[in-house]
Amino acid sequence: MIRWPEVVGEQLSALCFPVKVSYPRAQEGLGATLVVRTEGARAPEVEHLGPRIIERVNQFYGYRAIARLKVVQTTGSGGFAEGPD
Secondary structure (H helix, E strand, O other): OOOHHHHHOHHHHHHOEEEEEEOOOHHHOOOEEEEEEEEHHHHHHHHHOHHHHHHHHHHHHOOOOEEEEEEEEEOOOOOOOOOOO
């Protein structure tokens, strides 16, 4: 996933970026869950584009590596750990 803009395209990579890929237990079936992070206001759009993101990632890898998408919302680029300006 280090080549995210190449995998999903420039437009989709501007909306979100990958955080992790989690693999299911053997009893839960095949296909991993891709966790992407986006700003809170973009989350509904990313959810709507989820099938397209999954399709592009799977096309890049050549098989159905990703089965589900989980969107994590943030409030922006900064976090609580950063001090005030």
